[in-house]
Structures are given as C-alpha cells and as structure tokens.
Amino acid sequence: MTDDATTEDAPFPGGQSLPDDVEEVRTALIEWYGDDHRSFPWRETTDPYEILVSEIMSQQTQLSRVETAWDSFLERWPTTAALADADRSDVVSFWSDHSLGYNNRARYLHESARQIEDEYGGEFPTDPDELQELQGVGPYTGNAVASFAFNTGNAVVDTNVKRVLYRAFDVEDDDTQFEAAAAALMPSGESRVWNNAIMELGGVACEKTPSCDGAGCPWREWCHAYGTGDFTAPDVPTQPSFEGSRRQFRGRVIRVLGEHDELELDELGPRIRVDYVPEGEYGREWLCGLLDDLADDELVEIDEGGATPVVSLQS
CATH class of the missing domain: 1.10.10.10 (Winged helix-like DNA-binding domain superfamily/Winged helix DNA-binding domain)
Incomplete structure (x- = not known):
C-alpha cells in the first residue's frame, strides 16, 4: 500500500471511494477494538504454530468448542516437532472426538507440522504466500498466520469482513472489489491489529442481524447501511445438513x-x-x-x- 494521501484518493474498482477522513475511520476501529474485544487465548500469542492450530480448528466450528479443543491439543502436542512425531491416527481421533469438522483438516495439520520440521528446519515462513506451501493452508489461513504471528500479512477478507465492507462502504459483492477495499483500508504494517479488529467488528457488531448501537460500532457515522437502514448483505452459502450426511x-x-x-x-x-x-x-x-x-x-x-x-x- 502507498502512503495515506494516495490511499485516500484511490477509488475501489467499482467506483466507490474511501471516506475522505480515512485516518479517522482507521483510528476509530483500532481504538474500539483496543477498548473492548472478545478474549481468546490465540489472540494472546504470536506463536505461529499455536495460531495455525486455532485457524484450522476455527473453520466452520464454534469458537467456544475450539477454545477447549485448542488447549487440549497444545497440551498434548505443544510444538510442531511433537505433532510431526505423532501417529496420524491419534491426531485424527482427537479431531473427531472434539467434533472439529472435516477430519481431513487434522491430516493436513499433521502433514504441515512435518513440513515445518523437514523442509523449514522447525521455523515457520513469515510470508503469506510461502505459508500457502504448507499442506491444507490456503490464502486466508496463510494470510491470517502471517498477520497474527508476524504482522506481515495482507488484509484478511473472510465472510465477516465482506459483510462489513458491503454495508459500511457500499462495496459491490465481488471478491476482487472486496480485496481491493480491504487492502486500501488497512494501515500499512498493521495487519495484526487491523485484521483482528475488522473481523471482530463483523463478529460482534455487524453480524447477519446487526447490533450497531448495542455493540457501539465505531463506523456508524460513515456506514452506508446505518445511514439508509438497508442492512442487506452478500449471500452466505448455507452449509448442507449434517444429520444423515x-x-x-x-x-x-x-x-x-x-x-x-x-x-x-x-x-x-x-x-x-x-x-x-x-x-x-x-x-x-x-x-x-x-x-x-x-x-x-x-x-x-x-x-x-x-x-x-x-x-x-x-x-
């Protein structure tokens, strides 16, 4: 991202522009997050292994369930070396016993630990693109680990972030435009706090049913949806029924x-x-x-x- 003056004048691909007072927008969100946010143990660490485990576990799994499983998993396999030495069957059984979703994720996590040990000498790469070389790590997860462990990530774009950008700044429902808008908003060199903050905004204030005033949304004065009362959001694919599947x-x-x-x-x-x-x-x-x-x-x-x-x- 270029300097702030250039960023303020840059439109999103669809023609929408950043607010003129983009620095105030950024400051409002970061201060809101700093004043009060949900406490999760993986937000209190910069260990890339611990963060990777939390990111893999959190995929379509309730965070309350993840928190208990995360602690138990790291107690049993506290390092990539410990996980790499484990029997894959034990890791998969743990995953299933804790109802953490697709068991392939356990296999991928186990394989990625072996890659870290065998190919990277036990040290995680810090670049989001290189992190995607790990088994089962896609663009979102690689970027999240880079952001939260090393502060070297790009702007995260998940379902919550898309909803926020769509409502707040009238960004068109298009992945390219969401990515451009997220990148333009994120202050340079602040991926750790920024990505945590904007994901938190989507998770507690700008949910499917928003609670703008109740959660004290810091973007109300700039928000297109808050001003118009139109809180529609991009379609979210529904998960197929699990029962009997x-x-x-x-x-x-x-x-x-x-x-x-x-x-x-x-x-x-x-x-x-x-x-x-x-x-x-x-x-x-x-x-x-x-x-x-x-x-x-x-x-x-x-x-x-x-x-x-x-x-x-x-x-």
Missing part, C-alpha cells in the same frame, strides 16, 4: 476406529448405522464406498488380505 458417517467411522485397533467390515457397519445389513441398501457396498473415500484421503487403511476386509485408522 455422508460427512456424518465419515466422522462416525473415524470415532469408532479410534476406539478399536481394527474391525472387520461387518463389525464396523452396525457401529456406524443401526440399519446396517450386509446385503442391504446400507450394507457392505455402501460402507466400502465410504471407506474407499477415507482411504483416498489417507485417513483409514483397508486390509483385504483375509476372507473379510479389516479396517483401521492410518498411522
């Missing part, structure tokens, strides 16, 4: 195998669904399809050397 049964497989060293196919099936019948609609063919997917994701192993396939978590 393939994702739910994949999770059950991981949990059951975490309790047993190995199980034959017809021992595993009834533990996954009560209506399992070997030759039925939800029988061996259905279960084998589920297990093949998990094997492709390197989460389970299937030993077909005997009369009946035997399944275990991949170590």
